[in-house]
Amino acid sequence: MSFSYTNAVDLAAGIAAGDFSAREVATSFLDRIAETDDQLNAFLAVDVSGALATADAIDAARARGEALGPLAGVPVAVKDVLTTKGLPTTCGSKMLEGWIPAYDATVTANLRNAGAVIIGKTNMDEFAMGSSTENSAFGPTRNPWDAGRIPGGSSGGSAVAVAARQAPLSIGTDTGGSIRQPAAMTGVVGVKPTYGGVSCYGLVALASSLDQAGPFATTVADAAMLHAVMAGHDPRDSTSIDAPVPPVVQAAANPDVKGMRIGVVKQLTGEGFQREVREHFQESLDALADAGAEIVEVSCPHFEYALAAYYLILPSEASSNLAKFDAMRYGLRVGDDGDRSVEQVMALTREAGFGPEVKRRIMLGTYALSSGYYDAYYGQAQKVRTLIANDFAAAFSQADVLATPTAPTTAFPLGEKVDDPLSMYLQDIATIPANLAGIPGMSVPVGLDDQGLPIGLQFMAPAMADDRLYVAGGALEAAIGWEARP
Ligand code: GLN
Numbered sequence: 001m002s003f004s005y006t007n008a009v010d011l012a013a014g015i016a017a018g019d020f021s022a023r024e025v026a027t028s029f030l031d032r033i034a035e036t037d038d039q040l041n042a043f044l045a046v047d048v049s050g051a052l053a054t055a056d057a058i059d060a061a062r063a064r065g066e067a068l069g070p071l072a073g074v075p076v077a078v079k080d081v082l083t084t085k086g087l088p089t090t091c092g093s094k095m096l097e098g099w100i101p102a103y104d105a106t107v108t109a110n111l112r113n114a115g116a117v118i119i120g121k122t123n124m125d126e127f128a129m130g131s132s133t134e135n136s137a138f139g140p141t142r143n144p145w146d147a148g149r150i151p152g153g154s155s156g157g158s159a160v161a162v163a164a165r166q167a168p169l170s171i172g173t174d175t176g177g178s179i180r181q182p183a184a185m186t187g188v189v190g191v192k193p194t195y196g197g198v199s200c201y202g203l204v205a206l207a208s209s210l211d212q213a214g215p216f217a218t219t220v221a222d223a224a225m226l227h228a229v230m231a232g233h234d235p236r237d238s239t240s241i242d243a244p245v246p247p248v249v250q251a252a253a254n255p256d257v258k259g260m261r262i263g264v265v266k267q268l269t270g271e272g273f274q275r276e277v278r279e280h281f282q283e284s285l286d287a288l289a290d291a292g293a294e295i296v297e298v299s300c301p302h303f304e305y306a307l308a309a310y311y312l313i314l315p316s317e318a319s320s321n322l323a324k325f326d327a328m329r330y331g332l333r334v335g336d337d338g339d340r341s342v343e344q345v346m347a348l349t350r351e352a353g354f355g356p357e358v359k360r361r362i363m364l365g366t367y368a369l370s371s372g373y374y375d376a377y378y379g380q381a382q383k384v385r386t387l388i389a390n391d392f393a394a395a396f397s398q399a400d401v402l403a404t405p406t407a408p409t410t411a412f413p414l415g416e417k418v419d420d421p422l423s424m425y426l427q428d429i430a431t432i433p434a435n436l437a438g439i440p441g442m443s444v445p446v447g448l449d450d451q452g453l454p455i456g457l458q459f460m461a462p463a464m465a466d467d468r469l470y471v472a473g474g475a476l477e478a479a480i481g482w483e484a485r486p
Helices: 008-017 022-040 048-063 106-113 156-163 180-186 220-230 248-253 275-290 301-324 342-353 356-369 375-398 421-428 432-437 466-480
Strands: 043-046 075-079 117-122 169-173 189-192 213-217 261-265 294-298 401-405 441-448 454-460
Touching: 008 022, 008 048, 008 220, 022 043, 022 048, 022 075, 022 117, 043 156, 048 117, 075 106, 075 156, 106 117, 106 220, 117 156, 156 169, 156 180, 156 213, 169 220, 180 189, 180 441, 180 454, 189 220, 189 466, 213 220, 220 248, 220 441, 220 466, 248 466, 261 275, 261 375, 275 294, 275 401, 275 441, 275 454, 275 466, 294 375, 301 356, 301 375, 301 421, 301 432, 356 375, 375 401, 375 432, 401 466, 441 466, 454 466
Parallel strands: 075 117, 075 169, 261 294, 261 401
Antiparallel strands: 043 117, 169 213, 189 213, 189 441, 401 454, 441 454
């Protein structure tokens, strides 16, 4: 490397100043991917020619003295659930293998407009269902801290790309924790913005009332830079909020927690969390208190029903969203030999194209939505959702941000939970409430457990107060001075 890579903010500044070229930067990350990805399997597609062409265009624009975008020349890896014109988008599923979208997701377009170099598409649990990236149809991604362990999920490939320095930045999506939990497992920063803060146009939907795309980065300031580029109102997404993007970059640049009230959620700190996770959580709170924050305890009594409500709402929405993969319009088609009916071809295709976790959720969701059960399951779950939102509203009357451990444990061995869906689902016990209420959350790396595996702390803030996450996260990062590097 002829440049010294520290973080994405410095990388962007160095390219803009001409200290090094976008091509050198792209080449160095492409080399790193080539060296490491046989083992890690973080990428489903690497766009060598596209990345170099974009980098060359940035270098040429700079040479002509043109104004450069905020991410000019900075490589970004994109989760394979967001459409990328001309580059495959599989959602980690055989159902979409070989599909090349004809259009860019708004997030993808925003990256291109900011000058980012889209370096490739990252591995994920099939249709974003999972917490370990073991549900990918294309093999699991491995954790760079210990290749025998999972990287978290469902955005495991994006988390690993950043943790293993295959890309300085990446994009994930979070429906119940899929950015924050893998960020915690791999020792990077991950942010789920406010629901509606980032456009879902071109995001292949899992559960439309919960999905949100967000950034992964090695520092809080890097995450803010990417967040600001991704976010903003989009008339093509009816859930997109028509309001200015919260001032996340400014917040990250001035992370002062003096007087900030940080609420510790009583229900999410107990014995269910691994000992080192609890210890590092407490040390982090002490560090924030030393930096001037006021630590208060808050109670969210309905959080104990969050997981149950989520596993009714998510499968219901997923079963409906995935109905479009019917062998007629997209991707895979099996058994269409002229003798079979449309229904038979659909059935054979869905049998062959979807993996076991996806089938499990389609069945659960179809059942929860069926007439006679709708009110008892989906309807009840929606009421629980309101109670959880009310818990948050009460908590935010006592605190500016809330804090919990991000995940109950550190990264577990590959294979450990594949036959135990409930224990896999419990990974998201602390992250799901934010999705149900539509509020933003961030995971910040805070240290390692006794086996040398990363631990994350989660902050949550009221809707459209994403900037508070960056104040708290930036202050914590500065206070504990810990940079994770496998
Ligand atoms: N692990 C959770 C699930 O399996 C969350 C997934 C996500 O956020 N996409 O549903």
